[in-house]
Amino acid sequence: MRENITQTKFTCFHCGDECTSHPILLNDYTFCCVGCKNVYEILSQNNLCDYYNLESNPGINLKNPASKTKFNYLDDEQVQKKLIDFDDEHIQKISFFIPTMHCSSCIWLLENLYKLDVGVNNSRVNFLKKTVSISYKKEITSIRKIVELLTAIGYEPAINLNDIEKQVQKSENRKLSYQIGVAGFCFGNIMLLSFPEYFGLDEFTQAKFSKLFGYLNMVLSIPVILFSAQDYFKLAIKGLRKKHISIDTPLALGILVLFVRSAYEVISQTGIGFFDTHAGLVFFLLIGKWFQQKTFDTLSFERDYKSYFPVSVAVINNGIETTVPVTNLKVGNRIIIRNGELIPADAILLNGEAKIDFSFVTGESIPITKVLGEIIYAGGRQTEQTIELEVFKNVSQSYLTQLWNSEHFAKQNESKIKTFQQTVSKYFTVALLVIAIGSAAWWLMFNPSLALNAFTAVLIIACPCALALSSPFALGTAMRILGRNKFYIKSPEVVEQIAKINTIVFDKTGTITQPSSSQIVYVGENLSEEEKHLIVSLTRNSVHPLSKKIISYFPNVKGESVSQFKEYTGKGLEGKLNGKTIQIGSYHFLFPFVEPMKVNTLNEELATRVYIKIDNNLIGYFQFQHAYRKGLSELIQSLKKHYSLYLLSGDNDAEKDKIMHIFGKETQLCFNQSPIKKLEFIERLQDQHKKVMMIGDGLNDAGALKASDLGISVTENTSHFSPASDVIMDASVFENTLQFINFSKDTTKVIRMSFLISLSYNIVGLSFAVQGNLSPLIAAILMPLSSVSVIVFTTVATILFAKKGGLK
Amino acid sequence: MSIMYILIGCSLFLAICFLGAFIWSVKSGQLDDEYTPSVRILFDDIEVKSDNTNEKNKSKKLT
Structure with a gap:
C-alpha cells in the first residue's frame, strides 16, 4: 500500500541503523544522521578510526542530540565536589556511569579519550559496571568539557540526583578477598606442618619437631582467628545483643573453642591441637561467603526516583536563564524543559506543546499530549520541542515522589521472610549446647579429667560448617542459573523468599502488556465504506505513529489525496475530500470550546484515544490498547491453581472485560489505583498474613514493590x-515465571536435603566427641569431608533440578 | 635433619611472598574487574593491522 522509496537499504556506518531515503555520504560511507556523521569526523580527524575495525557499526545513534546548555550545572563547584573522587592541586579523578557502553570498540575509544582531549591523563573502563574512571589535569580541561566530549561521541554519562546525594561507599569485596587469601595461606601451611603428625615419624624426629610444628601452627592460626574470622565473631556478638541466635553463634563458638583448646594442647605439650581443622573451617566458610556474595554488577536493585531525576534544571527568571539544582527548585519557579529531558516536579504548562512520555512512571510509552494550563506530573519525559512550565509543588512533594516519604522507604530493607538457615540454626544451637553441657556433666560424675575434653570436642565437631555452607552454595548456584535465564535476583536469600510466596499481585501496563506494541480498537458508530475511505485518505498524509496504526487497521482500504490538508502537531489532522470535511485528533482538538473532560488522575488520561469527526459530527474514536505479553493466559491459568492472584492497574477499566477473560472471575481486579493506593493494597493483603509477590514495572509500582514480601x-x-x-x-x-518459582522451591528442597547430610556427619562426629576421644586426625578428616561433600551435593543437585525444570 | 629448619623457613618465606603478591593484586584493583582486561589486551595487535582491516571494511560498504 505504501510505496517503497528505498530500493537498496543502506546501513549507517557509525551506528548500524537503517538509513532513511537520503543517507548522508562522507568518504564513501553512509550515515543515518548528522550526529553519527559528526562522530565519524571527530574520530577520523584524530586518527581513531580503529574504532570501526574492532566491531562493525559500533556507534551509538545520535539522532536526538542533547542541548548545548544541558551540562551548565557541572560548572557549579558544589556539584563538582560531590562528583569528584579524588582531587589535588593538578589532577582530578572522576568516574562516570555510561549506559550506552556495549562493545569492545566502546572500551577502546573510551580508553583513548586522551587523544581527543589533551587534558585527560588516562581513562579506564570497567565494562561490566559500565563505568569509566578518568583522571585529568584541571588547568587544561574541566568536568563539563569532558562530559560534553563524551556526549558528542555518543557516550553520554548518566549523572543524576543519586550521584550527588550518595555517600562514598567502599566495597566490602576487597576485605573478603584479603581474608580468604590469609586463611588460604595459613590453611595450606598448617596442613603441611600437620602431616608428619598424622603419618607418624620415628620417635627421635617426632620429639624434635612436633614442638616446633605445634608452635608454628599456633602462630599461623593467629591471623586466621584475628583477621579472617573476625566477621563471625562480630555478627555473633551483634546477634546476642539483640537476643537472637543465628548461624554465626555456633560458628563463632566452634572457631573460638578450636583455637583455645589447640593452643592449650600445644602449650601444655599434651597434643598438637586442631589448628588444621580450625584454619580449614574458616577457609571453607569464607569461600561459601564469597560464592554467595557475587552478585550482578551491572544491575542496580536500589533505584528510586533519584536515580532518574536530573541534577539540575534550567530556570527562567526575568528572561534570564540560569541552571538551578533540582533540590533548590521552589514553587513558582519557571522551568525550561527541552527534548528528552525529565520534568522534575509537578508543574503547569505555560508555553509550548507538551508531548510527555510517562514510560518511567507507568510503563506506557506512547507520548501524551498536554495543552496549556494543564498540570504535568513529575517523572514524565518531554519529547520534541522545548516547553516552559511553572512549578507548583516541591520535588519531594509531587504526586509521584511523595511515595518515597512513606515509612517503607525509611527503614532499611531487611528480608521479611526468615530463611531456612535462620530457623534451623536456633534449634541447632540450643541442641548443641545441651549435648555439650550434658556430656560434660556426665564425665564430671564419672571421670572429671575427661569433662573439659568432651565439652570442647562436642563444640568442635558439631560446628555447623556444612550447614553454613549448604545455603550459600545451593542459593548461589540457583542465583547464577536464574541469572542465565534473565531472572536477576538481588541476593541469594531471595530464592528462599520466592519459594514461600502464596499470593501474586500484577501491575497491568508494561507488566502484563507490552509497551512497544499496541493494539487498536474502534469504538463508535459502524463505519461505512466511504467513511473508511475518508479516514485512510486523511491519515496517510501523516507520519505520526498513531496515524500509521490507524491505516494498518484498514488493510483493504486505499486512500486518495485530500485537499486542504493540515496537520496540527500534537493535536490532529484536518482535510477535505468529495466535499466532506474530516477531522481526526484529540478530544480537545475537535471540541476546542467544550470544557475538556474532567480528568482526575494521571492514569485516567493515559488511555490514548483518537476521535473522528466528519462534517462536524462525532463518529467515534480509536482506542489504543496494549498487546498482552506472550504466554500470558497460559501463565495465569497455571499460576491460578496454586496462588491467589490480584491485578492492580493505574489505568481506567476500559480493558476490564478482556482482562477478566484472561484472569477469570475469581481474580480481584482493581483499577484507577494511585501509587499510594497500590502500596496500601499490598499492606492489606499482608495483614491477612499473605506472603505477597508484586510484579510491576514503573515508578508508580515502586511503593508496592517495596512493601511486598x-x-x-x-x-x-x-x-x-x-x-x-x-x-x-x-x-x-x-512467560517462564512459574518455572522460576518452581525452581526456587526445588532449591529449598536441596538445602533441606543437604542439611540432613551435614546432620548425619555431625552425629558420627558427636559419637566420638561425647566419649571424649576425638583425635585431631578424625576432626581433620571429618571437617573437610563433610564440607566438600555438601558443596558438591548442593551444587550438583541444584543444577539437576534446573535441568529438570527446563532452565538453561 | 637440621636441614629441616632451613627448608621450613624457606617454604614459609616463599609462601609469604605469594601471599604478599596476592594482597598486592587485590589492592591494585585486579580483582575488581575480571572482564575488561581480557578485551583490553587485544587492542595493541589491532592497531598494527589497522591498514588491512580498513581495506576489508571498505569492500563491505557502498556497492
Whole structure:
C-alpha cells in the first residue's frame, strides 16, 4: 500500500541503523544522521578510526542530540565536589556511569579519550559496571568539557540526583578477598606442618619437631582467628545483643573453642591441637561467603526516583536563564524543559506543546499530549520541542515522589521472610549446647579429667560448617542459573523468599502488556465504506505513529489525496475530500470550546484515544490498547491453581472485560489505583498474613514493590530503568515465571536435603566427641569431608533440578 | 635433619611472598574487574593491522 522509496537499504556506518531515503555520504560511507556523521569526523580527524575495525557499526545513534546548555550545572563547584573522587592541586579523578557502553570498540575509544582531549591523563573502563574512571589535569580541561566530549561521541554519562546525594561507599569485596587469601595461606601451611603428625615419624624426629610444628601452627592460626574470622565473631556478638541466635553463634563458638583448646594442647605439650581443622573451617566458610556474595554488577536493585531525576534544571527568571539544582527548585519557579529531558516536579504548562512520555512512571510509552494550563506530573519525559512550565509543588512533594516519604522507604530493607538457615540454626544451637553441657556433666560424675575434653570436642565437631555452607552454595548456584535465564535476583536469600510466596499481585501496563506494541480498537458508530475511505485518505498524509496504526487497521482500504490538508502537531489532522470535511485528533482538538473532560488522575488520561469527526459530527474514536505479553493466559491459568492472584492497574477499566477473560472471575481486579493506593493494597493483603509477590514495572509500582514480601520488576532492557525491587526480570522471559518459582522451591528442597547430610556427619562426629576421644586426625578428616561433600551435593543437585525444570 | 629448619623457613618465606603478591593484586584493583582486561589486551595487535582491516571494511560498504 505504501510505496517503497528505498530500493537498496543502506546501513549507517557509525551506528548500524537503517538509513532513511537520503543517507548522508562522507568518504564513501553512509550515515543515518548528522550526529553519527559528526562522530565519524571527530574520530577520523584524530586518527581513531580503529574504532570501526574492532566491531562493525559500533556507534551509538545520535539522532536526538542533547542541548548545548544541558551540562551548565557541572560548572557549579558544589556539584563538582560531590562528583569528584579524588582531587589535588593538578589532577582530578572522576568516574562516570555510561549506559550506552556495549562493545569492545566502546572500551577502546573510551580508553583513548586522551587523544581527543589533551587534558585527560588516562581513562579506564570497567565494562561490566559500565563505568569509566578518568583522571585529568584541571588547568587544561574541566568536568563539563569532558562530559560534553563524551556526549558528542555518543557516550553520554548518566549523572543524576543519586550521584550527588550518595555517600562514598567502599566495597566490602576487597576485605573478603584479603581474608580468604590469609586463611588460604595459613590453611595450606598448617596442613603441611600437620602431616608428619598424622603419618607418624620415628620417635627421635617426632620429639624434635612436633614442638616446633605445634608452635608454628599456633602462630599461623593467629591471623586466621584475628583477621579472617573476625566477621563471625562480630555478627555473633551483634546477634546476642539483640537476643537472637543465628548461624554465626555456633560458628563463632566452634572457631573460638578450636583455637583455645589447640593452643592449650600445644602449650601444655599434651597434643598438637586442631589448628588444621580450625584454619580449614574458616577457609571453607569464607569461600561459601564469597560464592554467595557475587552478585550482578551491572544491575542496580536500589533505584528510586533519584536515580532518574536530573541534577539540575534550567530556570527562567526575568528572561534570564540560569541552571538551578533540582533540590533548590521552589514553587513558582519557571522551568525550561527541552527534548528528552525529565520534568522534575509537578508543574503547569505555560508555553509550548507538551508531548510527555510517562514510560518511567507507568510503563506506557506512547507520548501524551498536554495543552496549556494543564498540570504535568513529575517523572514524565518531554519529547520534541522545548516547553516552559511553572512549578507548583516541591520535588519531594509531587504526586509521584511523595511515595518515597512513606515509612517503607525509611527503614532499611531487611528480608521479611526468615530463611531456612535462620530457623534451623536456633534449634541447632540450643541442641548443641545441651549435648555439650550434658556430656560434660556426665564425665564430671564419672571421670572429671575427661569433662573439659568432651565439652570442647562436642563444640568442635558439631560446628555447623556444612550447614553454613549448604545455603550459600545451593542459593548461589540457583542465583547464577536464574541469572542465565534473565531472572536477576538481588541476593541469594531471595530464592528462599520466592519459594514461600502464596499470593501474586500484577501491575497491568508494561507488566502484563507490552509497551512497544499496541493494539487498536474502534469504538463508535459502524463505519461505512466511504467513511473508511475518508479516514485512510486523511491519515496517510501523516507520519505520526498513531496515524500509521490507524491505516494498518484498514488493510483493504486505499486512500486518495485530500485537499486542504493540515496537520496540527500534537493535536490532529484536518482535510477535505468529495466535499466532506474530516477531522481526526484529540478530544480537545475537535471540541476546542467544550470544557475538556474532567480528568482526575494521571492514569485516567493515559488511555490514548483518537476521535473522528466528519462534517462536524462525532463518529467515534480509536482506542489504543496494549498487546498482552506472550504466554500470558497460559501463565495465569497455571499460576491460578496454586496462588491467589490480584491485578492492580493505574489505568481506567476500559480493558476490564478482556482482562477478566484472561484472569477469570475469581481474580480481584482493581483499577484507577494511585501509587499510594497500590502500596496500601499490598499492606492489606499482608495483614491477612499473605506472603505477597508484586510484579510491576514503573515508578508508580515502586511503593508496592517495596512493601511486598518479594518485588519483581519487569523490564524490556535490563540496562535501562527499573524501580527498586528484589528481582529484575527481563520481559522476554515473563512467560517462564512459574518455572522460576518452581525452581526456587526445588532449591529449598536441596538445602533441606543437604542439611540432613551435614546432620548425619555431625552425629558420627558427636559419637566420638561425647566419649571424649576425638583425635585431631578424625576432626581433620571429618571437617573437610563433610564440607566438600555438601558443596558438591548442593551444587550438583541444584543444577539437576534446573535441568529438570527446563532452565538453561 | 637440621636441614629441616632451613627448608621450613624457606617454604614459609616463599609462601609469604605469594601471599604478599596476592594482597598486592587485590589492592591494585585486579580483582575488581575480571572482564575488561581480557578485551583490553587485544587492542595493541589491532592497531598494527589497522591498514588491512580498513581495506576489508571498505569492500563491505557502498556497492
